[in-house]
Amino acid sequence: MDRNSPILLFDSGVGGLTVLAELRELQPDAPVLFAADHAGMPYGTKTEPEVAARVAGLLGRMAERYQPSLICIACNTASTIALSMVREVLEVPIVGTVPAIKPAAGMTKTGTIGLLGTEATIRQPYVDQLEQDFASDHRLLRHAAPGLVQLAEAKLRGRDVSVDDVTAEVRALVMQPGGQDIDTIVLACTHFPLLLDELAEAFGDGIAFVDGSRGIARRIAALTEGMKLERAEPDRAVTTGDLESFKELTDSFVAFNIHRLERF
Numbered sequence: 001m002d003r004n005s006p007i008l009l010f011d012s013g014v015g016g017l018t019v020l021a022e023l024r025e026l027q028p029d030a031p032v033l034f035a036a037d038h039a040g041m042p043y044g045t046k047t048e049p050e051v052a053a054r055v056a057g058l059l060g061r062m063a064e065r066y067q068p069s070l071i072c073i074a075c076n077t078a079s080t081i082a083l084s085m086v087r088e089v090l091e092v093p094i095v096g097t098v099p100a101i102k103p104a105a106g107m108t109k110t111g112t113i114g115l116l117g118t119e120a121t122i123r124q125p126y127v128d129q130l131e132q133d134f135a136s137d138h139r140l141l142r143h144a145a146p147g148l149v150q151l152a153e154a155k156l157r158g159r160d161v162s163v164d165d166v167t168a169e170v171r172a173l174v175m176q177p178g179g180q181d182i183d184t185i186v187l188a189c190t191h192f193p194l195l196l197d198e199l200a201e202a203f204g205d206g207i208a209f210v211d212g213s214r215g216i217a218r219r220i221a222a223l224t225e226g227m228k229l230e231r232a233e234p235d236r237a238v239t240t241g242d243l244e245s246f247k248e249l250t251d252s253f254v255a256f257n258i259h260r261l262e263r264f
């Protein structure tokens with residue numbers, strides 16, 4: 001592995017940008033290849049075998065083509081379903097993204113935590129296990145908010161996203177029995193922190209939001225520490241989907257010093 005090999009950040013769409021933002025803070029010189037599977041988005045409404053086959057197949061092809069130093073699956077849905085399977089078949093170090101239940105359990109004062117994710121993520125045994133390991137003496141209320149994925153994609157393409165649209169997607173979380181006690185919400189989908197301002201307004205004061213992106217960036221930094229990664233060519237972002245639609249995201253990528261947008 002040479003020091004110019006990129007860190008491959010993989011998501012179904014722009015959710016990976018929440019991880020990229022933290023990674024740039026910690027390792028501004030590390031080469032990055034951002035990969036979005038827009039042709040397969042959304043993952044959250046797919047079955048487990050569909051997500052697993054797609055993610056394993058694509059990451060195998062991407063690993064061969066780009067020879068990354070490390071792969072980060074910057075997607076909770078893909079990670080909670082396919083992380084162990086992908087680790088078994090690829091030789092590259094792989095960092096996953098899992099719901100930040102552990103830090104949320106350390107933050108809550110009321111003992112009631114909310115969790116927003118995709119439909120697929122919130123039903124995963126992986127999440128049951130995290131709840132059992134770190135929040136067994138708390139109450140964890142889950143809610144699927146798949147519409148937030150499209151709203152985040154629209155926002156980053158410069159379209160108007162209203163607080164009402166966001167509120168409609170998340171309201172049912174606090175309507176559950178005990179929901180009025182929620183003081184901490186886990187954003188268990190990498191797309192969701194892109195709507196942080198709208199979510200803060202939708203839920204009002206007194207709610208803390210937590211996601212795993214900072215911890216993931218730290219983990220990537222720790223695993224690549226000895227490699228002295230250095231950018232030899234400008235970073236790129238690739239999509240499996242429509243290139244014209246992807247190019248509407250140019251400003252969002254330029255903000256992170258990615259100027260080349262291509263089709264995978």
Ligand code: DGL
Binds near residue numbers: 011041045077149
């Ligand atoms: N960004 C992905 C996640 O973290 C999912 C979005 C999708 O449904 O494709 O779960």
